[in-house]
Amino acid sequence: MSEQQHNWSRKSLDELVEYYTEHIHQEFLADSTHTDQPYPTATWLREHGYSGIRYTLREHHDRTFTEFIQNDVSGDALHIDNGGSESSQRRFDIEHEATEAAVDAYFTRREDRELLADSTLASRRSRFRTWVETYRHHHGTDALLAHADESDKKAAERHRAREVLDDIADTLGSDQSRLTFVADVRPVYSWLTDEGYLAFNPLDGVESEYGWEQPDADNQSLQAADVQQLLAAAETPAETLLVTALPGWGLRPSEVAQLHVSQFALDGDDPHIAFEERKNGPGTVAIHYGVHTVSDRIDQLAAADDWQGYLFPSPTNSNTHVHTDTITNRFKRLADHAGVSVNGQLATPRTARRFWYSTYSSAMVDIRAEMEEIADEQGAQSGTVVWEQYLSEADRRRRRRQAMAAKLTDAFAMENSSLSVQNED
CATH class of the missing domain: 1.10.150 (DNA polymerase; domain 1)
Structure with a gap:
């Protein structure tokens, strides 16, 4: 049954209790793959087409799904002990x-x-x-x-x-x-x-x-699942932007700290960030994910009369930006709350940036394989010759963007893979 057919918002609290008891919980009990919880997780509800009950409980009945189970649903009806001995109510x-x-x-x-x-x-x-x-x-x-x-x-x-x-x-x-x-x-x-x-x-x-x-973590990076957890744990536009800028754009912490609204070109088919000076020289970083994230952060900051354009302004001096160490500490705090670690240690901006480069490297491997196939079909000497001599710079950029968009989908759940992807510093 689809979410629309459930008509969650039209059900009274008693009707939700009845539906959960007679249908959802019985299906949950029959599913041998669920965890040690006595009731479904949010992921289980979503995968089985019942996520609407969580939204309805929160928006129309002012309670979480857990509160609904613990306070509204009868333990006897579910054949679980919600009201027996004192110890039976203690999850831990x-x-x-x-x-x-x-x-x-x-x-x-x-x-x-x-x-x-x-x-x-x-x-x-x-x-x-x-x-x-x-x-x-x-x-x-x-x-x-x-x-x-x-x-x-x-x-x-x-x-x-x-x-x-x-x-x-x-x-x-x-x-x-x-x-x-x-x-x-x-x-x-x-x-x-x-x-x-x-x-x-x-x-x-x-x-x-x-x-x-x-273990030697010199070359270790975040994985796509780690980025997903960081995004899920981010609760503010600033935290979401932090995750987007480090593993999503491959920026250094110092570059993130100094980001200014004047650097961003968000309109058109090639959204990007312009840098006058970078560690390896001038360059641009194309925004393959996060145009809306940047816009949300700008809208939030623009409400302040004294905002000077920095996306991470100093809390003590509106004329400047935060220190690089502040970006590092904020990211590590978020990683701590998200439970994201690399080889047993909290994730850092360095492991986040490596995610971008390992993803880019993987995308280029796919491109080289594609070029070799074209070379075989056209009788060219090699895929490298096809790439360097037969494709324009615009074509090469487009293929890099497409390959990176495909690789980043798992981490950022991108629905629109046409956004440009590039980081050539």
Whole structure:
């Protein structure tokens, strides 16, 4: 049944409960591929044609899908225990009520807003449960919030956290798996700290105290799925632009920090950014994705009377832009919230920029293969000869754009592949 046939917005709350109980939940139970959740994820609902119920609940009944399940749907009707013993209501089996509620809020927010992929959420839920269980086994309590709610508790709580990590590390088979475990648990702590539940993150920098060997990441880059997660986690036009500019346009952090509205040509068939000076000389960067992203950011900033045209203006001086380090720190913070890491370490602008170049390199491989086919058909000496002698510069640019657009589709979900793609500095 299509979304239109459901007529979600015409259903009362009671009718939504009835439809969910009799149809959606039964289909969910019959699906052996779902995760350990007792109710469908947002991705499952979308893949099975039920995403409209989430929108209707949010827009017409002022509740998230999770709140709908927990507060409106009868546990008896679903054959799950929503109202039995106290422990049966705890998704993470955390005995300390405030900690359970805060941790549940972290995961619920990411589930409802689809900020992380289902597989990432399942992995992070599982590892955080392991963390809590080990913490409780070591220290006789799982009151994570109570132990880190004041700055003067920092030394004691970091010591407790190291004991827990020591125990868990012994059960993991490699340094990479230990680094990955920390990379999954730390974002939960980071969010709790940012939201004011904690006074500090007891896992900050903890890897530096261990001799775990990091795989050589000199040439590692983000993957398409990583870019998707970063875009999903971006909540403001500035954050979306940040993701677009680094892996999407291949810019350096310093270039992102200095972006000015005067550099952008957004109209026509060749939207691009012009640079008077770059590290490797003057040049332009074609905008293959993100014309609307730039426009949204400009519209947001133009509302301020003192805006001087910088897309990342300094918060303390409207006449200038932010520092390069600010761009790096903002990107790493976003990567932390999105759960995006490269070889167990938070993604950085460098790994983001490498994504652009690895994608461009892959696109050029496809182009060279195409040129070799043309050479064989036309009896030319080689594909290189066809590329250099028989195609105009305009044709070469067009083919580069098309190839890059095809490669970037997975990462940026581009529907219009006609946008130009080029970065020749």
